Amino acid sequence: MIDALFPSYPLPQDVVDDLLDTIRRDWTFWGPCSGEDEVWRLQPLPEGLWPANAVTTFLTVKKLLLPQRAALWSHDQNSYRKAGAASPVAVIGVPLCDLQAVWYLDQVFAEDEPYLDRRKQLLLIGMPCEPGAECRCSRQLMPLAGDLFVGADRVWALSRAGQGLLLECACGVAEEMPLPWPEGPDGQRSQISEDLFLSSAAASIWFDESQRCLSCGACSAVCPTCYCFDLLDSAALDGSVVRRRAWDNCFFAEHGKVAGGHDFRPGRADRLRFRMEHKLLGFGDLRGQNSCVGCGRCRGVCPAEIDLDRIAEQLHLEVGS
Amino acid sequence: MRTTSSLKLSWVRFTSCSGCQLMLLNCETSLNELARIVELDAFPLVSSAGDRSEPVDIALVEGSLSTPEEVERLLAIRRHSRLLVAVGACALNGGINALVKGERRSCLAGIYGEQSAGWDSFPPQPVHHFVRVDWQIPGCPPERRELLESLGSILHGGWPGRQLMPVCMECRCNENRCLLVEDHAPCLGPITLAGCNASCPARGVPCEGCRGVVPEANRDELYRLLLETGLSVQEIQHRLERFGGTPHGQADR
Numbered sequence: 001m002i003d004a005l006f007p008s009y010p011l012p013q014d015v016v017d018d019l020l021d022t023i024r025r026d027w028t029f030w031g032p033c034s035g036e037d038e039v040w041r042l043q044p045l046p047e048g049l050w051p052a053n054a055v056t057t058f059l060t061v062k063k064l065l066l067p068q069r070a071a072l073w074s075h076d077q078n079s080y081r082k083a084g085a086a087s088p089v090a091v092i093g094v095p096l097c098d099l100q101a102v103w104y105l106d107q108v109f110a111e112d113e114p115y116l117d118r119r120k121q122l123l124l125i126g127m128p129c130e131p132g133a134e135c136r137c138s139r140q141l142m143p144l145a146g147d148l149f150v151g152a153d154r155v156w157a158l159s160r161a162g163q164g165l166l167l168e169c170a171c172g173v174a175e176e177m178p179l180p181w182p183e184g185p186d187g188q189r190s191q192i193s194e195d196l197f198l199s200s201a202a203a204s205i206w207f208d209e210s211q212r213c214l215s216c217g218a219c220s221a222v223c224p225t226c227y228c229f230d231l232l233d234s235a236a237l238d239g240s241v242v243r244r245r246a247w248d249n250c251f252f253a254e255h256g257k258v259a260g261g262h263d264f265r266p267g268r269a270d271r272l273r274f275r276m277e278h279k280l281l282g283f284g285d286l287r288g289q290n291s292c293v294g295c296g297r298c299r300g301v302c303p304a305e306i307d308l309d310r311i312a313e314q315l316h317l318e319v320g321s
Numbered sequence: 322m323r324t325t326s327s328l329k330l331s332w333v334r335f336t337s338c339s340g341c342q343l344m345l346l347n348c349e350t351s352l353n354e355l356a357r358i359v360e361l362d363a364f365p366l367v368s369s370a371g372d373r374s375e376p377v378d379i380a381l382v383e384g385s386l387s388t389p390e391e392v393e394r395l396l397a398i399r400r401h402s403r404l405l406v407a408v409g410a411c412a413l414n415g416g417i418n419a420l421v422k423g424e425r426r427s428c429l430a431g432i433y434g435e436q437s438a439g440w441d442s443f444p445p446q447p448v449h450h451f452v453r454v455d456w457q458i459p460g461c462p463p464e465r466r467e468l469l470e471s472l473g474s475i476l477h478g479g480w481p482g483r484q485l486m487p488v489c490m491e492c493r494c495n496e497n498r499c500l501l502v503e504d505h506a507p508c509l510g511p512i513t514l515a516g517c518n519a520s521c522p523a524r525g526v527p528c529e530g531c532r533g534v535v536p537e538a539n540r541d542e543l544y545r546l547l548l549e550t551g552l553s554v555q556e557i558q559h560r561l562e563r564f565g566g567t568p569h570g571q572a573d574r
Contacts, residue, residue, distance in 0.1 A: 059496055211542070232484070235474045237354040237469060248484065249486060252484070252535075253535070253536040303499075
């Protein structure tokens with residue numbers, strides 16, 4: 001993955017405008033916007049206001065693919081209705097780590113119809129970023145999803161749709177080139193092995209850190225690759241029923257509870273360890289795939305300053321041979 | 322229009338401000354539908370008739386209890402009701418009423434004077450201290466959406482889906498600026514039960530915990546964080562107790 005090459009084209013300013021105009025014909029532009037409260041959010045962009053760089057927004061494009069709380073279907077009298085289709089959105093200014101996260105979600109939700117319906121409507125446009133103090137991204141971690149990557153004077157086609165747009169705008173002759181990943185944090189990411197993790201059940205680090213964990217769920221809400229959800233049914237007074245899908249969280253007391261009263265993760269330490277396992281080792285077909293893209297969001301939002309990297313380091317010290 | 326199959330519903334009020342009833346009455350566009358599917362046995366804010374002590378399908382109970390007579394009445398209501406739903410902070414955990422502190426008799430004398438000497442009363446208690454509660458609708462006041470979804474689901478034979486999660490989660494989902502982390506404001510969002518769509522923090526007001534605490538709340542850590550906001554120990558205790566929270570040191574892990 002380290003040397004993945006993509007068709008790259010020179011990008012003079014007039015072609016940028018042409019490209020953006022072409023995209024605007026079919027897609028609504030979303031991108032990072034900062035409010036008066038200094039929080040960066042992905043939002044519909046005012047016309048002509050393009051981001052200069054990618055931004056680590058509060059929530060990632062995850063919120064467009066797997067909305068925080070959205071109806072899946074409703075039932076009224078005798079009719080059953082699927083939730084309305086998503087409209088086409090082009091998200092511009094996405095950092096490379098967030099594009100990796102979309103690749104990961106694509107694997108997890110490969111057969112999930114509501115996800116795929118939304119995914120099809122999304123055009124993802126990456127841009128270069130300024131790595132911050134919290135950043136630990138790595139080009140070697142996993143492939144990335146996306147359609148275009150717009151650099152300072154070159155543009156890369158990441159998908160067939162992206163390639164089609166560039167051909168439409170006559171961007172010149174393509175060269176196969178690697179993406180300009182930010183320099184700096186690469187390779188400093190925490191990793192744990194299956195063996196280390198399995199022998200860590202009694203490690204004191206889980207207990208120590210979980211003493212401070214508030215179980216507020218902020219870390220996994222902002223995580224670009226956390227995808228736990230719950231299904232919630234409710235009826236209105238007139239008897240119509242709606243089934244919603246809403247973000248869930250492995251830190252919540254009910255997350256590991258099952259019918260019959262058993263709780264797979266009865267304490268906060270168990271839940272912290274579970275989240276670590278999910279992030280660094282993965283489950284199912286993705287076992288062995290580290291899904292922490294290193295964006296640093298969880299560290300930034302945790303009121304108790306809990307840090308997965310620090311826990312991983314401690315695990316190596318406490319359990320590693 | 323009432324049908325033979327309509328369900329009987331009774332709203333019962335103990336010590337409260339009636340704000341919970343008002344929230345349901347504020348659902349103007351849904352009241353016709355409600356009147357179509359239920360027969361009201363009692364609803365104090367709508368009519369002074371009522372509380373006929375007849376069997377009902379659903380009793381919605383608002384307010385806290387502080388006299389033996391109130392307990393008698395609650396027990397009778399429980400016997401006559403197929404389902405009993407506690408509504409609002411007072412019914413769920415005593416609410417603002419439970420803030421009254423000190424020796425009971427002198428408290429009463431301070432407010433009602435000498436006439437209170439023979440009164441039999443005890444500190445305000447939530448409904449679940451006396452009877453089985455089938456469903457709870459938290460909040461001070463409860464959310465309209467939750468009232469309607471709860472009533473809708475219960476009236477049609479089920480419980481509404483809900484998540485026992487903290488306000489923090491809703492607040493993050495809505496991408497609000499974190500008042501606790503960014504502004505060091507004494508926000509109770511990390512341990513307060515969500516369902517309000519984090520409406521106070523969304524407006525820059527730190528959560529006061531009106532919906533009660535989440536299961537397994539980590540009060541110890543929040544206490545530490547609140548100390549860092551500059552509040553005194555006493556201020557923190559008052560804040561955590563405002564809506565019936567247990568004081569620091571009695572965390573239920």
